[in-house]
Amino acid sequence: MQERTYLDWNATTPLRQEARAAMAAAWDLFGNPSSIHAEGRRGRGLIEDARVIVAEAVGGEPRNVIFTSGGTEANTLALTPVSCKPKQNIDNIIVSSIEHASVLAGGRFPPDRMTRLPVDRSGLIDLDALRTMLARQPPTLVSIMLANNETGAIQPVAEAAGLVHEAGGLLHVDAVQAFGKIHIDINELNADFVSLSAHKIGGPKGTGALVLAENRSHPTALIRGGGQERGGRAGTENVPGIAGFGAAVRAAEAGRDTDMARVKALRDRLEDGLRQTRGGVIFSQEVARLPNTTLFGVPTLKAETAVVRFDLEGVAVSSGSACSSGKVQASHVLAAMGYGPEMTRSAIRFSLGWETTDADVDRAIKTWRKLSGALLRGNETGLEPF
Numbered sequence: 001m002q003e004r005t006y007l008d009w010n011a012t013t014p015l016r017q018e019a020r021a022a023m024a025a026a027w028d029l030f031g032n033p034s035s036i037h038a039e040g041r042r043g044r045g046l047i048e049d050a051r052v053i054v055a056e057a058v059g060g061e062p063r064n065v066i067f068t069s070g071g072t073e074a075n076t077l078a079l080t081p082v083s084c085k086p087k088q089n090i091d092n093i094i095v096s097s098i099e100h101a102s103v104l105a106g107g108r109f110p111p112d113r114m115t116r117l118p119v120d121r122s123g124l125i126d127l128d129a130l131r132t133m134l135a136r137q138p139p140t141l142v143s144i145m146l147a148n149n150e151t152g153a154i155q156p157v158a159e160a161a162g163l164v165h166e167a168g169g170l171l172h173v174d175a176v177q178a179f180g181k182i183h184i185d186i187n188e189l190n191a192d193f194v195s196l197s198a199h200k201i202g203g204p205k206g207t208g209a210l211v212l213a214e215n216r217s218h219p220t221a222l223i224r225g226g227g228q229e230r231g232g233r234a235g236t237e238n239v240p241g242i243a244g245f246g247a248a249v250r251a252a253e254a255g256r257d258t259d260m261a262r263v264k265a266l267r268d269r270l271e272d273g274l275r276q277t278r279g280g281v282i283f284s285q286e287v288a289r290l291p292n293t294t295l296f297g298v299p300t301l302k303a304e305t306a307v308v309r310f311d312l313e314g315v316a317v318s319s320g321s322a323c324s325s326g327k328v329q330a331s332h333v334l335a336a337m338g339y340g341p342e343m344t345r346s347a348i349r350f351s352l353g354w355e356t357t358d359a360d361v362d363r364a365i366k367t368w369r370k371l372s373g374a375l376l377r378g379n380e381t382g383l384e385p386f
Helices: 017-027 038-057 071-078 127-136 157-166 239-274 303-312 332-336 358-376
Strands: 065-068 082-085 088-090 093-096 114-117 141-145 170-174 193-197 208-212 293-297 348-351
Touching (some): 017 038, 017 239, 038 208, 038 239, 065 071, 071 170, 071 208, 114 127, 141 157, 157 170, 303 348, 303 358
Parallel strands (some): 093 141, 141 170, 170 193
Antiparallel strands (some): 065 208, 082 088, 193 208, 293 348
């Protein structure tokens, strides 16, 4: 089997050794963590240790961490009509047009209560439009991702929070893609809810969390039954998954600044190589981005063709979000940014991680030069038309 180069870290990451070890130890603790006997208390101890680690990583309080099955459930849990203050219900929602599919679905809000917030050509939310929308509606829940999973563009969340709270609303922040890559503090963001996921930072799939701000609104539980997670989510907790999540958070935060500085240098070198392509565009390059993310496109390039060709050459890249059951679709993010079909269907995402090497970047650049030469043959742009 040929050696592979993995450049799809925004989709998921390898399991960190620290997480693997924590999970292996947890498998032997068979007691139900809700039980008060010694076996149960051992499992409960692992959960509460992880809760402290996750809370500290985002400047929150352990009692305000609700463990979930992942980022999608955390987002859906947050997106619910909730009571903002006595006798005043929040039953409208504004979501940015570049959100993850789990947010664009609107959670438990009916479609006629949901409004989409536009973004500009660089992929940043339109704060003036948000201000106008908030003025026209009763208190509203607003959902804005901290960093986009396709372009990597970091959103002005703190500025948006000021507008939202001034209008009496609540702010949910999907920080799944930003977690472990940039500094996050729920208080600095002034967010009411923050969603996280384990498998984006080297933890296990199937584990995530919703972190609540202190003394703010509490969402209604999606899964009801027992009193687990302080009433936030019923059902026996996934002890090995949560233990692995905590270990991954600790490792990611300890090495974040060093790892991401090195990764950014590699990302910048990759982009230097991609810029040699005539007509190529690196999206959102003019604004602050995640240090590991590049979304690149060339007019009339078929992203599906390029992704398959890269894969055959031993390089894993993607066309954007990995949440469509393997389908390669036009980018709704680029469409929201004002790009037409010739670009929304051409975008290739390169995302790097803490194990990415110089050799990986060299291979990606070499592979692109080889493939673009083949795809370019036959027309002016050099790429296969739609």
